[in-house]
Amino acid sequence: MNSVSLYVSCVLIWGSTWLAITYQLGQVPPSVSVAYRFALAAVILLAYCGVRALPLRYTPRDHAWMALQGLLLFGANYVLVYLSEGHISSGLTAVIFSSMAFWNILGTRYFYRTPLRPAALLGAALGVVGVAIVFAPELTVFSNGKAGMLGLTYGLAGTLAASLGNITAARNQRRGLPVVQQNAFGMLYGGLLVTLFALLTGQKFVFEYTVPYTLSLLYLALFGSVLAFGGYLTLLGRIGADRAGYVAVAIPIVAVLLSTFFEGFRWHPATVLGIALCVLGNVLVLRKEAP
Numbered sequence: 001m002n003s004v005s006l007y008v009s010c011v012l013i014w015g016s017t018w019l020a021i022t023y024q025l026g027q028v029p030p031s032v033s034v035a036y037r038f039a040l041a042a043v044i045l046l047a048y049c050g051v052r053a054l055p056l057r058y059t060p061r062d063h064a065w066m067a068l069q070g071l072l073l074f075g076a077n078y079v080l081v082y083l084s085e086g087h088i089s090s091g092l093t094a095v096i097f098s099s100m101a102f103w104n105i106l107g108t109r110y111f112y113r114t115p116l117r118p119a120a121l122l123g124a125a126l127g128v129v130g131v132a133i134v135f136a137p138e139l140t141v142f143s144n145g146k147a148g149m150l151g152l153t154y155g156l157a158g159t160l161a162a163s164l165g166n167i168t169a170a171r172n173q174r175r176g177l178p179v180v181q182q183n184a185f186g187m188l189y190g191g192l193l194v195t196l197f198a199l200l201t202g203q204k205f206v207f208e209y210t211v212p213y214t215l216s217l218l219y220l221a222l223f224g225s226v227l228a229f230g231g232y233l234t235l236l237g238r239i240g241a242d243r244a245g246y247v248a249v250a251i252p253i254v255a256v257l258l259s260t261f262f263e264g265f266r267w268h269p270a271t272v273l274g275i276a277l278c279v280l281g282n283v284l285v286l287r288k289e290a291p
Helices: 003-022 030-051 060-085 090-098 100-112 118-134 146-174 179-200 211-239 247-262 269-286
Strands: none
Touching (some): 003 211, 003 247, 030 060, 030 179, 030 211, 060 179, 060 211, 090 100, 090 146, 090 247, 100 118, 100 146, 118 247, 118 269, 146 179, 146 211, 179 211, 247 269
């Protein structure tokens, strides 16, 4: 797949996972569902590696870096975002997470000396503002009390974890670790770390034997994890973490479009303006530099 196809596929899949996650909320604690998701995704990827006879022997140092990727990208990121949504609205969490576009730009600049592109910074700013405008009604109910500030802290920490996970994945690719294998082991380590977190916090490992929960879990594991992260990290290796990270801005917009059809989301003039700003930001961030 070319880079545009990879980008669009990741945005569409992850935009739809917001809807799929609503079917995960119920009897099973969120962190336990995340552990199930990445454990299943790791099994799928390791089985694929076995069928295709892909190499699975790596040095302890390589495993340490893949474990760090798993901790940040598949563990802390998801746990912290879930914790954030327990204290603040999902809309505010989406706005915070969209700021990953900025953190990736700054992170690649710091770690890899990537030049700062004014167009990318402007595009990231337009995107975050656009997401904020779309979710403006939810932002007005924010309380700056203890719970609200805790939710903001969790959301920002989750966003930073995701961004550092992106930087770590870029490092692993630069050192020659294939995307499939680094995701397989990363998701395995991430799933184990989330399992440990759930056990230490006293969460019960139960399973909801219903069609919606089971099918949404399979969708999140196969499409939202195996395919989307495979495509995203491939894209990251091609265009860099600074530009690939803009998916964090585009994903909430797809979620809004799906919510319109499945949850009765009502559009307002501000919704159109916010989406237009996100689209413009996409153009600025992803366009090719002039020769």
